[in-house]
Every structure is written in C-alpha cells, then in structure tokens.
Amino acid sequence: MPVLELFQEANRQLTICNSCRYCEGYCPVFRAIETRRDFASGDVQYLANLCHDCRACYYACMYAPPHEFAINIPKILADARAESYRRWSWPESLSRAFDHRFVEAALAFMAWAVVVLLSVTIVGKDRMFTRHLGSGAFYQVIPYVAVVIGGMVLFFYWTCVWVIGGVRFWSEANNHAPQLSSLTSVVGAIADALSLNYLKGGGPGCYYPKDRPSSVRRIYHSLTAWGFLSALMSTSLAAIYQDVFHWLPPFRLVSAPVLFGTAGGVAMTIGTVGLIWFKLKSDDVPAGGVAPAMDYMFLAMLCMTSLSGLFTLVFRSASAMGTILVIHLGFVAALFITAPYGKFVHVVYRFLALVKYRTE
Amino acid sequence: MDVRRLPSLIEERAFDILVVGGGNAALCAAMAARERGASVLLLERAPEHMRAGNTRHTRNIRCVRVADGSGSSRAYSEDEFLEDLMQVTGSPPNLDLARRTIRESRWLPQWMSEHGISWQEPLAGTLNLGRTNRWFLGGGKALANAYYQQAMEMGVHVRYDAFVEDLVIESGKFQAAVINVASAQRKIGARAVVVATGGFEANLAWLKRLWGAAADNFIVRGTPYNDGTLLAKLLEKGASPIGDPKGFHAVAVDARAPKFDGGIVTRLDAIPFGIVVNSQGRRFYDEGENIWPKRYASWGRLIAEQPDQTAYCIVDSKTIHSFLPPMYKPFCADTIQALAKMLSVDTNVFSQTVEDFNRATAGNANLRMERLDGLSSRELQPPKSNWAVPIDAPPFYGLPLRPGITFTYMGVTIDDQSRVVEKTGRPFTNIFAAGEIMSGNILTKGYLAGFGLTIGSVSGKLAGEEAANYARS
Numbered sequence: 001m002p003v004l005e006l007f008q009e010a011n012r013q014l015t016i017c018n019s020c021r022y023c024e025g026y027c028p029v030f031r032a033i034e035t036r037r038d039f040a041s042g043d044v045q046y047l048a049n050l051c052h053d054c055r056a057c058y059y060a061c062m063y064a065p066p067h068e069f070a071i072n073i074p075k076i077l078a079d080a081r082a083e084s085y086r087r088w089s090w091p092e093s094l095s096r097a098f099d100h101r102f103v104e105a106a107l108a109f110m111a112w113a114v115v116v117l118l119s120v121t122i123v124g125k126d127r128m129f130t131r132h133l134g135s136g137a138f139y140q141v142i143p144y145v146a147v148v149i150g151g152m153v154l155f156f157y158w159t160c161v162w163v164i165g166g167v168r169f170w171s172e173a174n175n176h177a178p179q180l181s182s183l184t185s186v187v188g189a190i191a192d193a194l195s196l197n198y199l200k201g202g203g204p205g206c207y208y209p210k211d212r213p214s215s216v217r218r219i220y221h222s223l224t225a226w227g228f229l230s231a232l233m234s235t236s237l238a239a240i241y242q243d244v245f246h247w248l249p250p251f252r253l254v255s256a257p258v259l260f261g262t263a264g265g266v267a268m269t270i271g272t273v274g275l276i277w278f279k280l281k282s283d284d285v286p287a288g289g290v291a292p293a294m295d296y297m298f299l300a301m302l303c304m305t306s307l308s309g310l311f312t313l314v315f316r317s318a319s320a321m322g323t324i325l326v327i328h329l330g331f332v333a334a335l336f337i338t339a340p341y342g343k344f345v346h347v348v349y350r351f352l353a354l355v356k357y358r359t360e
Numbered sequence: 361m362d363v364r365r366l367p368s369l370i371e372e373r374a375f376d377i378l379v380v381g382g383g384n385a386a387l388c389a390a391m392a393a394r395e396r397g398a399s400v401l402l403l404e405r406a407p408e409h410m411r412a413g414n415t416r417h418t419r420n421i422r423c424v425r426v427a428d429g430s431g432s433s434r435a436y437s438e439d440e441f442l443e444d445l446m447q448v449t450g451s452p453p454n455l456d457l458a459r460r461t462i463r464e465s466r467w468l469p470q471w472m473s474e475h476g477i478s479w480q481e482p483l484a485g486t487l488n489l490g491r492t493n494r495w496f497l498g499g500g501k502a503l504a505n506a507y508y509q510q511a512m513e514m515g516v517h518v519r520y521d522a523f524v525e526d527l528v529i530e531s532g533k534f535q536a537a538v539i540n541v542a543s544a545q546r547k548i549g550a551r552a553v554v555v556a557t558g559g560f561e562a563n564l565a566w567l568k569r570l571w572g573a574a575a576d577n578f579i580v581r582g583t584p585y586n587d588g589t590l591l592a593k594l595l596e597k598g599a600s601p602i603g604d605p606k607g608f609h610a611v612a613v614d615a616r617a618p619k620f621d622g623g624i625v626t627r628l629d630a631i632p633f634g635i636v637v638n639s640q641g642r643r644f645y646d647e648g649e650n651i652w653p654k655r656y657a658s659w660g661r662l663i664a665e666q667p668d669q670t671a672y673c674i675v676d677s678k679t680i681h682s683f684l685p686p687m688y689k690p691f692c693a694d695t696i697q698a699l700a701k702m703l704s705v706d707t708n709v710f711s712q713t714v715e716d717f718n719r720a721t722a723g724n725a726n727l728r729m730e731r732l733d734g735l736s737s738r739e740l741q742p743p744k745s746n747w748a749v750p751i752d753a754p755p756f757y758g759l760p761l762r763p764g765i766t767f768t769y770m771g772v773t774i775d776d777q778s779r780v781v782e783k784t785g786r787p788f789t790n791i792f793a794a795g796e797i798m799s800g801n802i803l804t805k806g807y808l809a810g811f812g813l814t815i816g817s818v819s820g821k822l823a824g825e826e827a828a829n830y831a832r833s
Contacts, residue, residue, distance in 0.1 A: 019625040019687045022419055022499030025480025034484060037685045059505060060498035062416040062623055066409065069625075202497050204478045211505060 001289070003083060010076045011039040014047070016069055023057040026202040028357045029073070030057070035360065046173035048080035049346070049353040056201035058286040059211045065285065078288025085294075085345050088165040088172075095341045104297050104338060111337040112330035115150070119326045122146065128322040136248040141322040142329065150329075154336035161340035166348050173356060185358035192354045196221055209282035220274035224302065227267030231306065234261035250316050262313060268306035272299045291343075298343035305331040375401040375517070376831035378537050378548060379824075380524045380590060381556035382406060383413035384500075384813055385795025387507040388820030389554040389827070390516045391475060396828035401548070402511070403522040403539060405557075406585045411520060412504030413558050414582035414767065414796070414812075417623040419483070419500060420493040421817065422810035424466040436492045438462050444492070448806030453602055456776065458802045464818045469494055472817070476506035488653060493810040526593050527553065532782065533789040551831035552790040554823045555780070556816075559768035559796045560588025561608060562620060567765075570606045577669035579613050581627075581764040584620040591797055594772050600783045603769040603800025609807050610660025613764030614688045615670060622764070629683040630759055631659060632729070632747050634675035635717055638666040641700065641710030643717070648746035651732065657807050660763040672703050673759040674714070676751045682729065690757040699756045716740065718750040725749060767812070771800040778823040790830055794823040 001009065014033055017023065023030045029051050036043055055074045063069035089095035097107075119142050120128060132140045139147075170179065192198065196218050199206050205213035238257040241247045251257050276299050279292060308328035315321050338344070379390045382404025390402045404411050427435035441462045445452065452458040473479070478497040482490040496503045512518060526538040528547065536547040560566050562584050567575040595601055617626035632652050636659075637643055645662050649655055663671045680690070693699035696714050700707040720740035727735055727747040737748045772780045772793055779787035780798075795816040802815055 015685065016625050016687050018685050020623075021483055022624070024483050025495070025497045031484075037681065056498060056502075060502035062499070062501045062621075063625070064409075067621065068618055202478070202480060204497070212509060 001079065006076075006079055006083060007039075007041045007044055010044040010048075010080055013071050013073060013076055014039045014044070016063065016071055017073065020063075023060060023073075026056045026060070027052065027054065027198045029077070032357060032360065040175065042172040042175050044077075044080050045084040045169070046353055046356060048077040048084060049169070049173075049349040050198075050357055051077040051081070052196070052199045052206075052350070053078060054199050054201045054206040054208065055283075055286050056207045056213070059207050072286055074286040075288055078291040081346070081349075082288055082290045082294065084169070084349060085341070085343075088168040088349070089340050089345065090161050090164040097341075104294075104342060108297070108301060108334040108338050111334040112327075115330040115333045116326050119146075119329070123322070123326075128326070129319055130322070131317065131319045132321060133317060135250075137316070137321070138249050138325060141325055147329070150333065151336075154333060158336050158339045162345065162348050165340070165345060166352055169349050169352050170356075173353070179356075179359065181355050181359040185355055188358045189351060189354035192358075193351050194225075196225075209278045211283075217275070217278055220271045220278065223267040223271030224275060224299075225271075227264045227269075227271055227306065228302070230260045230264030230267065231309070232264075234258070234264060258313065261309065265306040265310040265313075268302055269310065272303035272306070275299050276303070294343045297338070301331065301335050301338065301342075305335050375399045375548075376551045377401070377554065377824075377827050378403060378550040378552075379554045379556060380537060381413070381554075381558065381795065382411045382518075382520075383415040383556065383558060383795060383816065384418070384504070384507070385816035385820035385823075386554070386556035387412075387415075387504065387511055388817050389556055389792075389794050389824035391507070391511050391514060392821040392824030393554070393828040393831075394511070394514045394516050394824075396825055396832065398828040398831050399515075399517075401517045401519065401550070403524055403537070403548075404518065404520050405523045406520065406583065408520045410583065410585070411508065412501065413586060414500075415504050415816070416501045417499075417582050418503070418810075418813050419624070420489065420495045420810045421468065421472075421813040422465065422493050422808060423468050423814065424462060425491065426466060434491055438466075441465070441492075445803075445808055445811070448808050449803050450805070452802045453804060454774075454801040457774075461802060461815055461818045464821075465814050468814070468817050471821070472496070476510040477503055478506075489809055524557075524590060527555075527590070527597070527791070529597055529788065529791070532786065534791045552792065552827040554792045554794055554820075554827050555590055555594065555772075555797060556793070556795040556820060556823070557588075557590045557797055558583075558586040559771070560591055561586055561765045561768045563587035566592075567608075571664075574664060574669050577762055578610070578664070579615075579617050579622065579626070579762050579764045580620045581611075581613065581617075581622055581766050582620070586796075588768075591771065594780060594791075598782045598784070599788070600773040600781045600785075602771055602773045602798075603804050605770045607769035607805060609657060609766045609769070610664060610763040611657055611766065612659040612663055612671075612673075612761045614686065615760035615762040616688045617762070617764065625687045626764060628673060628686055628759055628761065629656075630673045630675055630679075630686070631655075633679040633682050633727075634673055634751060635713070635744065636671050636673050636761070637705065637710060637713055639668050639670050639672075639705055641705040641707075641713055643713055643742060644671075646742050646745055648736070648744045648748055653809070659761075660765070663761055664763040669763055671761045672705065673761055674699070674751060675757050675759075676753045677755055677757075678749065678753045679727075680757050686759065688759075690759050692755050692757050694754045694756070696751075696756055699758050703758045703760065714751055717744070717748075718752055721748045721750045766807075767796055767799075769800050769804055771797045774798045774801055774819075777826045778819065779826070790827070792823040792827045794819040 018033050029047050058074050061071050063071040086095045199218045201213050205215045206217045207213050208217045234257045308331050311324045312328050315324055376398040377393050377400045379386045379402040390400045394400050424438050425436040480495050480497045482495050523540045524537045525540050528535040534553045536549040562580045613626040631647050691702045696711050697707050700710040720737040724735050727749050732746050735748050737744045774793050775781050775787045778792045780791045780793050781787045799815045
C-alpha cells in the first residue's frame with residue numbers, strides 16, 4: 001500500500017474505533033485513540049509503536065473483515081510500524097533497502113561472511129583448527145584488537161542510528177512540538193517495557209497464535225528480551241574482567257560472564273524458537289505485509305547468535321573452537337549491522353511510545 | 361466428534377437437545393444443559409465469522425449488586441432494579457418472571473467468570489452506569505468467542521451455516537428440526553429443543569407489512585440473520601404471541617450507515633447539542649427534553665414518523681467537538697444556506713427555522729452537559745428545554761439521521777419452566793424459549809441499558825436446565 005493511502009486507511013479505521021471504544025480495556029492504544037479526534041501520520045505512528053500486536057482487538061471486533069468496515073487494527077498498525085522503521089532510520093535509503101527480506105538476509109549474510117573470511121585470512125589455517133587452551137585462548141584465534149575495534153565501530157554505528165531514529169520519532173509523534181517527559185513517566189515506561197505489561201490483552205493474555213488468549217507468547221518474548229540483557233551483561237562483565245583485572249577469557253565455568261552468558265543464551269534460544277514457532281502458526285489476516293519477514297529475520301539472527309555462542313562454550317576445549325568462535329562473531333556482526341534497520345529497532349520506538357503514553 | 365463428518369448421526373436422534381440460535385441466550389442454554397449431563401447440538405444459522413447474532417454488538421450487562429461492606433452506595437438492589445424496569449416498560453406482562461430474572465442476575469457475573477468471561481472497568485463516558493452494569497472485556501463478540509470456546513470444550517457440538525426452517529411438532533410435542541444446509545433439507549430429531557433465534561428486526565418484508573413503505577428507510581443496526589423464521593413458524597403452529605406486534609426499539613443513526621450490522625459506531629450523540637430538522641427544514645421535537653441516556657432511545661421512533669424517515673441534526677463550531685466523534689464526517693458549510701443545499705432541505709424554511717431558534721435562544725451561552733441546565737428556548741414551538749444555545753458560529757455542521765432498529769418486542773409466551781405456551785394456555789411439552797424471542801414476557805416497550813443480556817443469560821440458563829431435566833428424565 002502506498003504510504004499516503006496507508007495513513008488515510010489508518011485514519012479511517014481509527015476514526016471508527018474512536019466511535020466504538022469497545023476495546024478500551026485491552027490496551028493503551030485505544031485509550032490514546034480516545035484523546036484524539038483526527039489521526040495525522042505522527043499520531044498513527046505513535047499508536048503503531050504503542051501497539052504490542054497482541055491481537056485481542058482483532059478477534060473481539062464485530063467489524064473485522066469480511067465486514068464491510070474491514071477493521072483490522074493489528075494489521076494496519078503493523079504496516080504503519082514498518083513504515084515508521086523505514087522513515088526514521090538513517091540513512092532512509094538504506095533502511096528502505098532492508099524492506100525486502102532477501103536484501104536484509106543477503107546483507108546480514110554478507111556481514112557474516114566478511115567476518116568469517118577476514119578471520120580465516122588473518123588467522124591462517126593453522127591457528128584456526130588447532131586446540132587452544134588456557135588464558136587468552138580465544139585471542140589466539142582472533143586477535144583481541146580486531147574484536148575490540150570491530151565491535152566498537154559496529155556498536156557506535158548502531159547506537160547513532162538508534163538515537164537519530166529516536167529523535168525523529170519523538171519529534172514526529174509530538175507533531176514537531178517540543179515535549180518533555182517526567183522521570184516518573186520514564187521509570188514507569190521502563191517497568192511497562194520490561195514486564196511486557198501490554199502484551200496481556202487486558203488480562204487473559206495475548207491472542208496469539210490464534211483466537212485463544214494465553215501468556216505463552218509473553219513468556220517467550222520475556223525469555224528473549226531478558227536473555228539478551230543477560231548476554232549483554234555477560235559481555236560487559238567480560239570486558240571489565242579483561243580490561244580492569246586483566247583476566248583473559250575463557251573464564252571458568254562458574255564465573256559471572258559464563259553464567260550470565262549461558263543463562264542468556266539458553267533463554268534466548270528457547271524464546272526465539274518459541275516466537276518463530278508461534279509466528280508460523282499464527283493467523284495471516286491480522287498480520288502486517290512486510291512485518292512478518294522482518295520479525296523472522298530478527299528472530300533467526302538472535303537465535304543463531306545465541307546458539308553459536310552456546311556452541312562456543314560447549315566446544316571451547318575442542319579443535320573446532322576456532323571455527324565456531326568465528327561463526328559466532330560473524331552472527332554478532334550481522335546482528336549489529338541489521339539492528340538499525342530490522343525489527344530490533346522496535347526496542348527504541350516502543351519504549352518511546354510507552355514514555356509518551358505515560359506522559360499523556 | 362465433528363458433526364460435519366457424521367451427517368448420518370444427525371438423522372438418528374444423536375442428541376438430547378437442539379439449541380436453535382447462536383447468540384448469548386443460545387450459548388447459555390447449551391452450556392447449562394450440557395452441565396446437567398445432556399448431549400447438545402447448537403445450530404447457528406450464520407457462518408462462523410458472523411456467529412452470535414446481536415450479542416456481537418452488546419457491551420455490558422445489568423445485574424443486581426449486593427453491598428460488599430465497602431460502602432452501600434455501590435449496591436443495586438432487586439427493588440431498585442425492578443423500579444428502573446417499571447419506569448421504562450410499565451408493568452411487565454409476567455411480573456414473576458421479571459422478578460425472577462432480576463433476582464437471578466445477582467449470580468450472573470460469577471457464572472460468567474466461571475464460563476470464561478473477563479471483565480473491565482466501565483468504558484469512559486458511561487460512569488452513570490458504573491453501579492448498575494458490568495462491562496465484559498472487549499464487548500459482545502469477545503464474550504461470544506469465550507462462550508463458544510467454553511461450550512465446545514464442555515462437549516457442546518456446534519454447527520454453523522445451519523438454518524432451521526421449521527419444527528416438526530406432533531400433538532404439542534417437538535419431534536425434529538428441519539434444517540437447510542447447502543440448499544438441502546434434513547431433519548434432526550432430539551428429545552427437546554431450545555429456541556433462541558432472536559427477534560424479526562432484520563426481516564424487511566415483515567417490517568414492511570407493519571410499517572408500509574416507511575420500512576424501506578429503516579436501518580437494521582444488528583445482524584442480518586434475525587428474520588424471525590422460527591418465531592413465525594411457532595405462531596403459525598399455535599404458540600401464544602406476546603408484546604406489541606408493531607413494537608420495535610430504535611435510535612437515531614447516521615443515514616449513511618449500512619443497511620445491516622452497522623452496530624454502535626453509526627449512532628449519533630449530537631442531538632442535545634443542536635437542533636433536529638426534518639427534510640422540509642422544520643424542527644419537530646424538543647431536543648433538550650431530558651438527559652441523553654434517557655432520550656437516546658426515543659429518537660429512532662421520532663425520526664421514523666417524519667417524511668422519508670429522515671432528519672438532520674444541525675450543530676455549529678461551538679459544539680461540534682462536544683460529543684463522541686462520529687464515524688461519518690458531518691456535512692460542513694460556512695453558511696446555513698449552503699448547508700441547506702448540501703443536505704437538500706428547503707433553504708428558505710430551514711433558514712427561517714434556524715433564525716427562529718436563534719432568536720428564541722439569544723443570549724444563552726455556556727451549556728452544561730452533565731445536568732439539565734435549564735438553558736431553554738423562549739416562545740418557541742416545539743421548545744428546546746435544555747442546552748439551547750444559538751447556532752451562529754460557522755462553520756455549520758449537518759448530520760443526516762435515520763431510524764436504526766435495534767430489536768423487536770413481539771415474541772412467544774412462556775411458562776415458569778421456560779416452555780413455549782400455546783394459545784390454548786397449555787405449554788408445548790418440550791419446546792423451550794430463551795432470549796429476545798421471549799423477552800416480550802418482561803419488556804414491552806422502552807429499554808434499560810444492558811437488560812437484553814440479562815434476560816438472555818437468565819432465560820438461556822433456565823431454558824437449558826429445564827430442557828436437560830426433561831430430556832434426562
């Protein structure tokens with residue numbers, strides 16, 4: 001659907017919601033609708049990112065297709081959300097290129113391949129396939145400086161694009177008027193985000209994959225998100241260990257980085273596999289046009305990152321460690337590169353939408 | 361067991377009870393009967409996506425509320441409930457049944473929760489009903505989804521697209537239902553039947569017989585499937601009718617609404633904020649007679665009595681944002697004359713009407729919607745008793761109105777065991793009725809918000825239990 005039509009259609013549907021209001025109890029999207037009378041593109045994108053796609057409203061709607069009013073809020077908001085990811089990321093042309101899942105997949109794969117190939121070249125066959133044991137074993141495969149520089153550059157790029165996107169979101173969602181939020185709103189929004197408060201379908205749970213409410217999707221998502229945070233904690237602790245205390249990896253099995261990393265990796269693997277499985281079983285009608293492709297890519301990448309990380313741990317004393325480590329770093333690089341343009345950005349926009357909702 | 365794959369079973373009296381209909385009353389009957397051990401087949405005429413009839417458009421239920429000690433102001437007693445009912449409908453034809461329905465309503469929220477219903481706070485702007493009514497999460501379709509899920513888990517068999525055309529009755533005893541599936545007729549036998557097929561508000565030919573050509577301009581707010589087929593058959597086979605045959609409940613809806621199933625979003629709450637003129641450009645009723653929830657239901661009938669069953673609500677830029685935003689954009693013009701042209705009403709008469717109204721309300725300002733503010737017109741026929749402020753701030757807005765029928769009142773008489781009564785006064789042995797088709801025993805005119813579901817739930821449960829008792833004895 002062309003962008004202009006997309007926003008007109010969203011405005012039409014949201015206007016009907018506004019004269020109905022039966023879904024008010026489900027989530028903040030409907031309560032935010034009620035404070036408006038008209039829905040400009042900034043409003044639509046705010047609501048789109050506030051929506052957690054629990055789909056309760058779709059199954060509850062007596063105007064859902066094939067009714068002639070054809071109300072399908074999860075779908076129109078998923079499309080608006082995908083459009084907001086495109087227009088707020090920097091550079092916009094690159095983010096539009098990521099639209100097509102194959103392009104995204106190809107770029108991700110390329111990043112992965114580049115790292116793998118470079119490593120192989122730098123490392124040489126000998127070191128790659130030899131068993132490395134003891135302190136600093138990983139860096140005998142890939143030089144420490146390569147990991148740090150590569151990681152820092154990607155992380156910096158990723159953060160910059162997210163910040164740019166966040167600023168654009170805030171400006172457009174507030175119709176370009178300056179808007180400040182209180183600390184209470186921000187703290188409240190953090191709690192809403194971490195608890196996935198609005199994936200509860202107003203109480204009984206998320207209507208996913210089909211028309212029966214359950215908490216399972218929320219659990220999968222929590223495993224993924226908390227798992228990711230745990231893995232991030234592991235990486236940060238590892239950095240402190242080696243740069244502050246000069247303890248080099250691999251760390252002992254009962255050390256904090258290994259424990260956080262293992263817990264995070266296992267949680268993310270279960271969570272992402274569960275989410276992919278649910279998505280495969282889910283209804284097509286309330287799903288967005290390009291959103292599922294984006295979701296699958298992101299989930300697959302998270303899953304592969306965590307799996308390959310776990311493998312690195314399991315096989316760290318084996319001669320295959322070098323290969324597995326390089327593959328793992330390849331996936332991490334691919335995740336970083338696609339982060340500003342794929343589903344990963346929902347972290348930024350949904351959080352800001354939650355802050356805005358609390359502020360309103 | 362999938363009944364679709366076992367058509368032969370259907371011929372063989374495989375079920376104790378047939379429930380005809382698929383809305384709230386039918387579902388309550390099916391679950392109640394199943395809980396008493398009966399095998400139940402529910403025949404829903406609509407396809408799956410349109411199941412549950414007008415239940416899809418409901419949003420709250422009126423129940424007795426017992427004081428919980430945290431302050432008696434929240435209580436809603438049986439007596440108060442009955443008083444509210446008498447106020448709108450006068451004395452119910454079957455006072456005992458009305459009392460019983462109200463008494464039983466106390467236990468409904470708990471029963472509903474046990475059958476899969478979730479709850480929410482009263483919707484914004486409906487605080488006046490917060491004490492008397494309960495809101496189920498997500499509205500009527502969500503309620504029906506939960507009930508269907510629950511019923512099927514309990515072992516109730518459900519068949520969609522199953523249109524029951526007739527009942528085979530021999531010496532006052534139901535034998536079989538004649539259903540039409542994919543244009544083929546088939547008979548399904550059972551020990552008892554619960555008829556919960558709603559009213560006949562969607563039967564345009566029937567309405568036309570009663571109301572003449574005017575019926576062509578009526579809009580049916582709910583399901584297109586309530587055509588009263590079984591109601592007509594039961595009356596034909598000697599059931600005793602109850603309620604005014606011409607009676608229907610109607611509200612003002614946007615004239616651009618679809619003929620069927622537009623539901624809640626087509627209704628307009630603008631009337632108390634402006635004036636209403638007919639297609640000749642004349643006012644015809646006091647727009648500020650009483651607070652809106654109390655007058656809401658009277659405007660359907662008022663508009664039905666106007667030429668072409670059409671009217672226009674006129675407001676100006678002072679009040680356009682004061683009511684719930686309508687689904688359809690209002691017609692908008694900078695002058696009264698231009699608005700008249702857009703609405704195709706007589707420009708001179710319409711201008712005169714607005715001028716007269718403005719003269720009669722000159723100096724009135726600052727209307728207060730939350731109460732009868734006494735801001736009335738002076739020396740005007742008909743008067744506007746409250747919220748009367750001049751229509752003088754362009755742009756001007758016009759909303760076209762038509763009567764939107766919600767439900768019909770006439771149904772079948774039932775006895776204290778929910779059995780349909782014949783004209784002779786004797787009940788059919790094993791034909792039970794629930795929901796809108798028997799609501800005329802309790803409600804003969806007017807409406808009490810959320811009471812339709814109360815009647816449907818209580819009567820559905822009773823009919824299901826009685827039918828199961830009969831079938832299992």
